[in-house]
Amino acid sequence: MSPLLDGIKDSLEFLVEGLSEWLLALPALIVVVLFALLGLAVRSLRFALFALLGTALIVSMELWEPAMQTLAMVLIATVIAVIIAIPVGILAARNNTVSAIVRPVLDLMQTMPSLVYLVPVVIFFSIGYAPGVVATIVFAMAPGVRLTELGIRQVDKETVEAGQAFGGTPWQILRGIQLPLGLPTIMAGVNQVIMLALSMAVMAGFVGADGLGKIVVESLSRVDVAVGFEAGLAIVILAIFLDRTTAAIGQPTGRSLGALLRRRRAAQANRQAVPLRKTKEAVPAA
Numbered sequence: 001m002s003p004l005l006d007g008i009k010d011s012l013e014f015l016v017e018g019l020s021e022w023l024l025a026l027p028a029l030i031v032v033v034l035f036a037l038l039g040l041a042v043r044s045l046r047f048a049l050f051a052l053l054g055t056a057l058i059v060s061m062e063l064w065e066p067a068m069q070t071l072a073m074v075l076i077a078t079v080i081a082v083i084i085a086i087p088v089g090i091l092a093a094r095n096n097t098v099s100a101i102v103r104p105v106l107d108l109m110q111t112m113p114s115l116v117y118l119v120p121v122v123i124f125f126s127i128g129y130a131p132g133v134v135a136t137i138v139f140a141m142a143p144g145v146r147l148t149e150l151g152i153r154q155v156d157k158e159t160v161e162a163g164q165a166f167g168g169t170p171w172q173i174l175r176g177i178q179l180p181l182g183l184p185t186i187m188a189g190v191n192q193v194i195m196l197a198l199s200m201a202v203m204a205g206f207v208g209a210d211g212l213g214k215i216v217v218e219s220l221s222r223v224d225v226a227v228g229f230e231a232g233l234a235i236v237i238l239a240i241f242l243d244r245t246t247a248a249i250g251q252p253t254g255r256s257l258g259a260l261l262r263r264r265r266a267a268q269a270n271r272q273a274v275p276l277r278k279t280k281e282a283v284p285a286a
Contacts, residue, residue, distance in 0.1 A: 009130035012076070016129045020072035028059050031068075035241065042248040054237040063212065063234045070201050070211035071238060073129060077136035077197045082190055085141045089148025089189075090174065099149065106142040114139055114203050122207050132204025132213075140196035147189025151182030191246040198239050212238075 023031065032055040040048035058067050092099040117139050121131035155178045163173045179186070205213025212231045219228030 005124055008134075009125045009128075012130045012133045013128060015076045016069075016073050016133060019076060020069045023068040023072060024065060028064050032056055032059065038245065039241070042245050047244055047248075051241055054241065058234045058237060061230045061234065063215070063230060066211045066215055066231070067234050067238060070198075070213065070235070073133060073136070073201045073204065073209065073211060074194065074197045074238075074242070077133045077140065077201070078190075078194050080133075081137045081141040081193050081197065082144055084137070085144030085189070085193065086148050086186065089145045089186075090152060092145065093149040093152035093178075094170075102145060106145055109138060109142045112139075114200055115206070117200075118203065118207050127208035129204075129209050131207045132201065132209035135207075136197045136200040136204065139200045140193045143192035143196065144189040147192065148182075148186050151185030151189070152178045154185065155181045187246060187249060191243060194242050194246055195239065198235070198242065202235060 032052060035055050036048045036052035039051035058064055088102060092102045114135075117135040118131065121134045125131040125134060152174075159177055159181070160173055163177045168176070201209070201211065202213035202216060205211065205215070205217040208214070212235050215231040216228055216235075219225070219231065
């Protein structure tokens, strides 16, 4: 088991450190502008201004490096949790037996106190990024599984039956009907995974993971209210940015650039479909 655990630990630390180094390799001003442009693309000008001012405030508080370390850990943990959660949720939605097995496991994962997760991971992975990422994955994965299952199950059965009537295979129905129609609910699950990952990434400071969580833990030990408040404010800014961004991505409508582009593509598809319908109507029935 030791080589396997060492391999997992080295891989997770490589991913987190690599992403954080890449984020820190870019000048902070460029990353701030990129965050603002992302906010403009997915939501609105007002949210872009919030992203610009919020990230600039993090830079001014000299918390940019720990903020990027925390962001890297959250992103890596979220990606791994989503890669695991969505297939499990799909399987649970398509098989009642799997759903019955998974549900109590998810209940246990969600009711377990967050600090309890840190005890076994420290035993297996020592201290550093790896135990923090593993604990974050386990703690944050449950809503991704639940909402993926819910999103697929709540798709109208008549729509699924229509796809089956046209000869669609289960994979084609999943890819072309159930996943697109369930996407808002699935993205709500991804949003919850990110929020729980961010909260757990802060707790990971107790096991030596670098980032804003470590600063919060150190401020607690020194009773330094000012430093703790600044780190907490940086965490809030990251949380709001990630929450609003993922929520906007899951919404098919809105005033954002992404929503405008989606509506434009839909309008083009409708314009292309009109001549086809007219042609079919003009052809006399045999």
